Every structure is written in structure tokens, then in C-alpha cells.
Amino acid sequence: MASADPLLTCRICGHEHRPVPLGPGERAHCVRCDTVLAHGSRLGPDAGLAFTLTGLLLAAPAAVLPFITAGKLGEKQTGRVFTGVEGLWHNGMHLLAVWVLLCGAIVPAALLTVLAGLLLPARLGRPPLQGRLLARAARALSDWAMPEVQVLAVLVALMKLGNLVDLTIGPGFWCYCAMTLACLLAWRSFEFQAAVENPARARPEPAQP
């Protein structure tokens, strides 16, 4: 490769671009297929790390605090993040229970941990350990992290059960919602900044023939 600049390859069409600086709020589109390649964060280069750490901090209370308390004829049941997993496991659907546990809890937490492993050393001015491997892991994990779908499922469950049992929403659900938002924003910040080796500082131009 003769070019000194790191090349920015479109993830959709494979077209290569030469990165140039990108201002806050500016978006870079692929010249061939128009896919967004990178965008300059309005919140500064540390936004991704801030969202990642927020998500990690919220993960613990989201995991232990109650989501919903359901009461019927004096009896009470508490729903938590692992309630869906228990429901499937106790009915013999072990594989499906593991799958729900992965998509709703383990993979989002792993994604946040990997992002922290990438962004924290970069913020401290050190190269991340196994950076390329971690970036690939983050992309793979992001495909299977579905906390936002779990949030919607709990909301649908709330509406469905509304006239069957008495419901109270607990703090765990709010922590989980906030963690979900932080996870999505952290991934989004990372995805578009990681398109080039110098994060948040690239505007692609067509590669020189």
C-alpha cells in the first residue's frame, strides 16, 4: 500500500476512502453507496467512554433491583431482569432460557466491558491491549445485544397484565432502561468513530485511483 493514511473501507460496498478531519455534527457518507461511514460527535471525543461507563455503573442495580412487583389476592411476585430466563428454565426450555439470558443481559454487559477496554486506555493515552481483536469482538457482540427489545417486551407485559394483577414498576426497570440507552449510545459513538484509526477525526474522500 503506497498511501500513508489509514484507509476507510465502507462496510457495505467495500469502497475505500481517504480519511480527513470531521467537525462536530458532520457526517461522512460513502461516495458509492451513500452509507454513513463516520460522524463527528457533537458531544466531544469522550462521549463514547462516558456512555460506556454510565452503562456499566447502571448494570449492577439493573441486575439486582426489582423490575415489577405483581400482586394478586395478597400474594406478591417480583419480576427482575432474570425473570424471563427463570420462566423458560422452570418450564424445561433450557436452551431458550440461556439464549434470552445472553441477548438480554450477558451480551450487553460484555459489549460495555469490551468498549471500556477499548476506550479507557485510549483516553489515558495508551494503546488498548489487543485493540483490533476487541473491536471485532465489539462488532460481533453488538449484533446479539438486544436490551432494547427486552425493554419493549416488559412494557408489553405491563400492558397485558394490567387488568389481571396489580402492578408496581420498580427501580430495577428504570436502571435497565437507562443502561439500554447508554449501551446504544456508547455503541453508536464507537461504531462511527472506530471507522478510522484516529477516532472522530476523519472525513472520507474518494480513494485516489
Next chain:
Amino acid sequence: MKPRPPSLRSGASANAGALAAAAAAMLVPANLLPVLNTQVSGVSRTDTIFTGIVELWRQGLWAIALVVFLASMLIPVLKLAGLAWLLLATRGRARHDARRLTQIYLALDFIGRWSMLDVFLVGFLAGLVRFGALTTVEPRSGIAAFAIAVVLTILATKMFDPRVLWDAPAPPDAAASPS
């Protein structure tokens, strides 16, 4: 970040097609088998995905019925139809509108995960509603078939290499390369 190698993943479209066909096959038991059994005050009721949606509608929960209909019935079918379209359009060297097909691919990639809604919902209801023998919710085998169909569909979309939309009609040495 290292650029992707210029060659297309070999066999990606065939693999995507096979996974999509398997997903379509799994949608049959997913829609015919019951997904949920509800016991309220001793009255038992078993629902498939469709009868569950009809029941929500009947209870006046129209918005929720619509959300579940979109996630559990429309999106899986739309996604497989869209994938079939992409695979057929990129077969051989026929000309196609690459930009439009790219938009379809990005849309399919975005909507796929929302089909998991019913799986999370059935699990959560089964875990939460356990009030002795009088009021319980239990999952049924249809939900496992549905989850398999969703996972196969997501895998099929991941397997599909969108560069085939752009590179197929051109000779292999036309891939962009730096000077």
C-alpha cells in the same frame, strides 16, 4: 482499521439462502404450534402467536396488538421476503439498482432483532405470573420454534455480503485499490 479484503466472501449468498430457507421452514411450526398457556381463576387458555394478537385486540389493547403483530408476524415475513429479493436480484450478472437494494439490506439488518420481542415477552410472563394453581402463564413449544426462526433469519442477514450488490456486475479486478 484494516480494510476488508477485496474479494467477496465465497459462498456467502448460498449460505444466506440456505439459512433463510431453514428460517422460513421454522416459521411454519412457530405459527401453528401454541406459544403460551394462560390459567386465570381455573380457566385455561392456549394461544398461538396469531390468537394471542387477536386476544389483545379483543381486550381493546390495539396499540400493543399492533406492536406484537409487527414484531412477531410482519417483520419475520418481510425480512425473509426482502432477503429473497436481494438474493434473486444479485444472482448472475443481471443489472440491478444497487443503491435501493442497499437501503433494503440496511432496513432488514435493523428490523431483525425486534422479532425477539415475543420470546422475551413469553419468558417474562411465565416467570412473573406464578400465583399458585389459580393464575399461571406457561410457555409452549411454538415459542422455541419461533426463536429458532428468528435466530436463523438474523444469521442469514449477517451471512449475506452486501458487497455483492455493488461488485457482482463488474469484473473482479474492478475493486477499488489505493495507489
